[in-house]
Amino acid sequence: MNLVLTREQQDLRAAVRSFLTAHAPLARVRSDMDSADGFSREIYARLSGELGLSGLIVPEEYGGAAAGHAELAVVLEETGAALLPGPFLATTFAAIALTRAGDKELLPGIADGSLLAAYAADPGHVPNGMEADVILLESGSRLLAFEAAEVTREALETLDLTRRQARVTATGGRVVTDDPATLAVIRDLHAVALAAEQLGVIRATLDAIVAYAKIRVAFGRYIGSYQGVKHKLADMHTTLEQAESIVRHAAWAADDSPADLPEAAALAQAYLGRACFEAARDSLLLHGGIGFTWEHDAHLYYKRAKADEVLLGPPRRHRARLAELLEL
Template identity: 70%
Template sequence: MKLVLTEEQRELRGAVRSFLASVSPLPAVRRAAESELGHDPEVYRRLNGELGLAGLAIPEEYGGAGAGYAELAVVLEETGAALLPGPFLATTLAAILLTEVGDKESLPGIAAGTTVATVALDGDRALNGAEADVILAVDGTRVRAVRGGDRTPLTTLDPTRRQARVELGPGEEIASSEAAVARARDLFAVAVAAEQLGVLRASLDAIVAYAGVRVTFGRLIGSYQGVKHKLADMHCKLEQAESIVRHAAWAADEAPGELPTAAALAQAYVGRACFEVARDSLLLHGGIGFTWEHDAHLYYKRAKADEVLLGPSRTHRARLAELLEL
């Protein structure tokens, strides 16, 4: 098991981080989130055209790069840290499901960046459902592809990621496989945890930087014991979350038998840790952290939205306990 990034993975992380810093800094994220579409389609086009990220983990036979989930986790950590708006996570989840069931129709378009897809994760609600070309509906062990139907945009907590209520008609049945759907759900948990790790890290980085420049009562706030202890606790959560995500991504690639437990642990721990760090970051910023102009609330909202995206933490804890026979 490898919990340390390889040289190639570090280079991938650097390339994605540099790209997002140049084309989608936080001021641009705000502008995109307030636009009619909710994201900048040019950024999404370049993300796929120049870096090929939409097809990163899609097998080569479908036009993808055939990379592993360890590489995908590296990318999602960076898109999470940058609060990237748009359908990247939604399409990634759809690509995971389609890869597991072996669909040949939609995967080439996703890999090329020309098809936006999503999964109806919560009944009739879907991330970026209003703009998706394909919506995947999962009914037990059956997977259907729905390409029409009504789409109603929803008001969401996280302004950087749109959701919609979708009309899931009959659609086209792609596959019926209990094993494939179960593995896809575990892989969803790993993917979302990787994004949460990025949100957690960025929230901690922001408050550490602020604690080093904000002066109150003649002292940097980072010099106060109460702040030091809180930052240390937040850093411990980051270290644990990173190990859990790296292990889960490794299991997805190398140890399928360990994946269910690793995925359940990832959502049971990382989701809550991400929200707690984003919350404490906002609080430690003081009054400025509560203002609309500051970015702390954007990380707070993404953290909470991600925490419940695949169900509340208690469901993942219960599944983890069941898998461990506790």
């Protein structure tokens, strides 16, 4: 087991980070989240076309790159740090499910970026459900796929302004899988993917407050020189290091050790969910009064962190599952 990124993974990270820095800075995020679609279809098309990210884990026979979950985690860390608006995570969830289930109908469209998909366990809260061409919904031990014509949608008011949600009423649909074991693996892989995004949020919030602490002066001193601030930043850095190790281990298990995946996935969400929110909260608080203003980006990370914390169920649910798996 190697938790250090390979040269190829480092190159992938650099390419995605460079693209997002150039084409999806936070100023663009703000304008896109207020647009009619809530995201930039141009940016999404380029992510799919130029970088091939929508088909990253899709098998080659369906037009994908057949990369692993370790590579996917690298990408999601960067999109999380950039607060990329839109359906990238939702479509990634769908791609994970369809790839694991061996579905042949939808994977080519996801791989080439022409198909936007969403996945939800609860039809009352479907991330990016308004813009999705296909929606995957859990129903007991089955996973069903619904075309746009088979659903009615109602836009919801959400905390995270960069990721819209919809309430969906569906009829018809086709069975993607009715195997409980397959569905359990899909849920674990979703937990790993979300943890990677949360890792990116932690890193971005820490970077932001460290930069601010170096330039903000209070009572004649940079605030970074105050013990209370330094200790909090040190705690946040420790959290980041622990979170990165947990995510790298979970991604390794997803690729190379299926027997370890359930525990690794449960640990990832048990730890990352709360850690991400606390990092975003502390970053906002350490920014002082400016952090609470609409004009500052700290509140956007705070809202993404809180929305991610409960997206797959609250951390206590994952802690309980981890305890059960460890027979505690």
